[in-house]
Amino acid sequence: PSPTAAPAAAAAGGIKRGGVLKVGIQVPAVDHPARFSWVFDSNEFRQVYEYLTETGADNITRPYLLEKWDVNDTLDVWTLHLRKGIKLSNGDEFTSEDVLFNFKEWLKPETKSSILGLWEGFLTIENVKAVDDYTVELKLDGPKLDVPETLFHYPAQIMHRSFNGDLTSLKNPGTGPMKLDEFKVGERVKVSKRDGYWQNGADGKPLPYLDGIEYIDLGNDQTAYVSALLGGQIDTIYNPTVDSFQALKDNPKVKVEALTTAQVRVLRVRVDQDPWKDNKVRQALKLSQDREAIFDKAYFSQGALGGDFHVAPVQPEYAPIDPPKYDPVKAKQLLTEAGVQMPLKVSISVGTGWTDVVAYIENLKETAKDSGFDIQLDTMPNSSYWDKWTETTVGVTPWTHRPLGVMLLPLAYIGDKDGKPVPWNESRWIDEEFSTLLKKAQGTLD
Known part of the structure; x- marks a missing residue:
């Protein structure tokens, strides 16, 4: 069959083909896509390996490698219909066998994938069935409304049924418009266009428009990326910090497009370790934050204040709750009631590449003194933080949209x-009532 038109394409008159896009982004060590810990892990492979669905800039999820999906009235049987005629880069046709292989990888505890948490209590591999070459049926243990969104979780890149366990080996075929040519940790990733891609561009010709993309790692210091952008060595920066935004926002050569998302920095503690087992100590830390001051000094008042819960205004489940007020007197009282020795020494792990996170905790270090805390920053490169983010006792983790x-x-x-x-679950917090209500919400349409 002829290639499918791209789901969202620009006006044909504005299309320019050719060239290599150079992206400033860190290049961490990776192996299995299901174990990706952060978005940049996946970004360097998105042109090689694709997803069953895709969530657009409008926050709506649509079919991608899927042609469509069907669901029964009780939201517990989902039927996935694959697009026909998609060829992987090795010439094999994309079929249900590939989808079944990926579900097996995602749902195996040994893979240690975050995807497992999204299906927990709803799906086991025994209930994933290939009906025919282009149809996969999911029989869930309960109603679940977010199946399409779950399929675009960034570690859910679709691999060929022969996947060898090493994403970077240059030997794994993909459905994407490009092939992987080079992968060097801490240096660069190169991908280039391939023949036979399944989508056409707005000009009627097969995608991609570009000849290739080069992802260039310039280290942990964002000033290097800003200098490279202004000097023409790179064309764009992945995830610029607030400092970079301030340096670039008034430059006439740089286009800034504001977009509200659910991306957030989460200061969390391990509730399975002392002294954080005691909720009074946790509440004291909350009350030790002058959020307005943090918002002003660390974020230059860009964005919005968090409300100490992990749902954002752009998500349909959001309900406003006022953030706790800065109250060092009450915080100190809670520490006294908890029986901890003051000042309570606390080490907080932070990635220095996130300059806003560093500024946040430096501000907290000062405001928490009057509460009875002695806070020290445990600084490290972002890549080192990602190596320990689920294990460190106290840390600040960026969570994406x-x-x-x-x-x-x-x-x-x-x-x-x-x-x-x-x-x-980096905090190790589990609550039976919360889990029950969450599962109910996962199966409730508004």
């Missing part, structure tokens, strides 16, 4: 079938 709160919360705040925290 997800279209639905009911997709986000199971990643971070529930346990598995054995009662153990799911892979991305």
Whole structure:
């Protein structure tokens, strides 16, 4: 069959083909896409490996490698219909066998994928069936409304059924418009266009428009990326910090497009370790933050204040709750009631590449003194933070946007079938009542 038209294409008159896009972005070590810990892990492979669905800039999720999906009235049987005629880069046709292989990888506890948390309590591999070459049926253990969104969770890149376990080996075929030519940790990733891609551009010719993309790692210091952008060595920066935004926003050569998302920095503690087992100590830390001052000094008042819950205004489940007020007197009282020795020494792990996070904790260090805390920053490169982010006792973790709160919360705040925290539950907090209500919400249409 002829290639499918791209789901969202620009006006044909404005299209320019050719060239290599150079992106400033860190290049961490990776192996299995299901174990990606951060978005930049996936970004360097998105032109090689694709997803069954895609969430657009409008926060709506649509079919991608899927042609469509069907669901029964009770939201517990989902039928996935694959696009026909898609060829992988090795010439094999994309079929249900590939989808079934990926579900097996995602749902195996040994893979240690965050995807497992999204399906926890709803799906086991025995209930994933290939009906025919282009149809896959999911029989769930309960109603779940966010199946399309779950399929675009960034570690859910679709691999060929022969995947060898090493994403960077240059030997794994993909459905994407490009092939992987080079991968060097801490240096660069190169991808280039391939023949036979399944989508056409707005000009009627096969995608991609570009000849290739080069992802260039310039280290942990964002000033290097800003200098490279202004000097023409790179064309764009992945995830610029607030400092970079301030340096670039008034430059006539730089186009800034503001977009409200659910991306957030989460200061969290391990509730399975002392002294954080005691909720009074946790509440004291909350009351020790002067959020307005943090917002002004660390974020230059760009964005919005968080309300100490992990759902954002752009997500449909959002309900406004006022953030706790700065109250060092009450915080100190809570520490006294908890019986901890003051000042309570606390080490907080932060990635220095996130300059806003560093400024945040430096501000907290000062405001928390009157509460009875002695806070020290445990600084490290961002790549080192990602090596330990689920293990460190206290840390500040950037969490990226997800279209639905009911997709986000199971990643971070529930346990598995054995009662153990799911892979991305970095705080180890599990509450039976919360988990029950969350599961009910996951199957409730408004």
